[in-house]
Amino acid sequence: MSTAPASASGAAPTRKAASAPASPEAGAPTGTAAALGPSFDGVAPVLPPATRPAPAVRIDGVSKRFGSGPVVLDDVSLEIQAGEFVCLLGASGCGKSTLLNLIAGLDQPTAGRIQTPDAGSAVMFQESALMPWLTARRNVELALRLRGVPRADRRDKALSLLDAVNLADAADKRPHELSGGMRQRVALARALAQDRPVLLMDEPFAALDAITRDLLHEELERVWRATGRTIVFVTHNVREAARLGQRVVLMGSRPGRVVQEWRIAKTAGRRIESPEVAALSVEITDQLRKEIRRNAA
Ligand SMILES: Nc1ncnc2c1ncn2[C@@H]1O[C@H](COP(=O)(O)OP(=O)(O)O)[C@@H](O)[C@H]1O
Ligand SMILES: [Mg+2]
Numbered sequence: 001m002s003t004a005p006a007s008a009s010g011a012a013p014t015r016k017a018a019s020a021p022a023s024p025e026a027g028a029p030t031g032t033a034a035a036l037g038p039s040f041d042g043v044a045p046v047l048p049p050a051t052r053p054a055p056a057v058r059i060d061g062v063s064k065r066f067g068s069g070p071v072v073l074d075d076v077s078l079e080i081q082a083g084e085f086v087c088l089l090g091a092s093g094c095g096k097s098t099l100l101n102l103i104a105g106l107d108q109p110t111a112g113r114i115q116t117p118d119a120g121s122a123v124m125f126q127e128s129a130l131m132p133w134l135t136a137r138r139n140v141e142l143a144l145r146l147r148g149v150p151r152a153d154r155r156d157k158a159l160s161l162l163d164a165v166n167l168a169d170a171a172d173k174r175p176h177e178l179s180g181g182m183r184q185r186v187a188l189a190r191a192l193a194q195d196r197p198v199l200l201m202d203e204p205f206a207a208l209d210a211i212t213r214d215l216l217h218e219e220l221e222r223v224w225r226a227t228g229r230t231i232v233f234v235t236h237n238v239r240e241a242a243r244l245g246q247r248v249v250l251m252g253s254r255p256g257r258v259v260q261e262w263r264i265a266k267t268a269g270r271r272i273e274s275p276e277v278a279a280l281s282v283e284i285t286d287q288l289r290k291e292i293r294r295n296a297a
Helices: 032-036 096-104 136-147 151-164 180-193 210-227 238-244 275-296
Strands: 012-015 057-065 071-080 085-089 111-115 121-124 198-202 230-235 247-252 257-263
Touching (some): 071 257, 096 121, 096 198, 096 230, 136 151, 136 180, 151 180, 180 210, 210 238, 238 275, 247 275
Parallel strands (some): 085 230, 085 247, 198 230
Antiparallel strands (some): 012 257, 057 071, 057 111
16 A cells, blocks of 8 residues: 555555564465366365464554643554564654653553553663663663562673673673763663563653764664564664664654654665665655644644
């Protein structure tokens, strides 16, 4: 369902609420019997059951108001498949954090429903929020302890998680001895230590310099591919969304809602300076500007 013009970036734009399944639609008689021709006339092809995998996160007609204030989110619907990497993109104040908090179960919608896996989600914010008196390893061990991992296993597990985010050498350092990028790596290791199927990230790299951010994009992508986590990544940075997402969901403001989304077929090997990332960024920025102008009118 593509209602927008052909994409210069090769990403497929889809309009609001276009939540196509990750797997091909079941039901079309394209099986062997159909292909074998007349001698199989009258033999009904065995069709796969018309099921699609349950989405990891289903947001269904969600609206949100705080008290008697304005409507912050208006009728947002979105399905996120297990293992998908979705970027929620929008101008500041459009309701991205509000939506993420609702997915995390930290707040309740005014209307609509949100379904998430029973095992819940881990959340990572712009500030690492590490315990300042604990070393990097101990910060990760704390999350393991809260998850019920036996004491004897925690040290090794914490070290391997820190290794996964390229921070094994800094395991014994306290947060004040670490750079901003290193602290966010610890926060990522800690989020992974919670071992939840969904990872919710609210502008986690917004305070980092561009070079560190590029590195962390690579780390996060590697972690995503290795762990199969479902990631919902909030950002106001168009380039970051185009660099990271398998899907980029653009939100409009006042009230916050889903305006358009793009699916990126080939995500391997992308870098922030890749031509396809630049082309997609231009396309998304054009759409974002239209939204901002529409709001200003
Ligand atoms: N707890 C709250 N109480 C009242 N208003 C809120 C609260 N949280 C967010 N808002 C309002 O909701 C709107 C969206 O905020 P937010 O979700 O933080 O936007 P974003 O993350 O996209 O920058 C803003 O106008 C903000 O002031
Ligand atoms: Mg926010």
